[in-house]
Amino acid sequence: MHRTSLETVGIRYTGWAALNRDPLEDTVEYTCPHCGTKGAKAARRPRAVYHFTDGFVQDLQGEMSACRKCRKSLRVAPVVLVHDREEQRRFNAVFLAELEVSKN
Numbered sequence: 001m002h003r004t005s006l007e008t009v010g011i012r013y014t015g016w017a018a019l020n021r022d023p024l025e026d027t028v029e030y031t032c033p034h035c036g037t038k039g040a041k042a043a044r045r046p047r048a049v050y051h052f053t054d055g056f057v058q059d060l061q062g063e064m065s066a067c068r069k070c071r072k073s074l075r076v077a078p079v080v081l082v083h084d085r086e087e088q089r090r091f092n093a094v095f096l097a098e099l100e101v102s103k104n
């Protein structure tokens with residue numbers, strides 16, 4: 001079987017953006033590039049590996065995961081740290097627009 005691991009953008013909420021969430025829960029959220037199912041995984045990489053790139057604090061190496069629905073492996077990269085509403089808005093504008101385009 002031919003296995004490829006596609007990449008998808010991950011988002012890790014922190015600060016204000018994580019206020020309505022369990023503080024012990026530190027997850028990276030993503031959308032499966034194979035089937036479009038939304039998923040989340042526990043964030044493993046330390047914040048120290050995140051660097052300010054293109055207006056966001058990102059981990060460009062990302063993390064590996066597997067979709068809970070189609071079970072295919074995927075790479076979550078970059079993982080973007082979002083800490084407030086303004087960054088959330090910019091993230092949506094920059095990354096989600098890009099994802100929509102790459103689907104077509």
Ligand SMILES: [Zn+2]
Pocket residue numbers: 032033034035036037067068069070071072
């Ligand atoms: Zn999937």
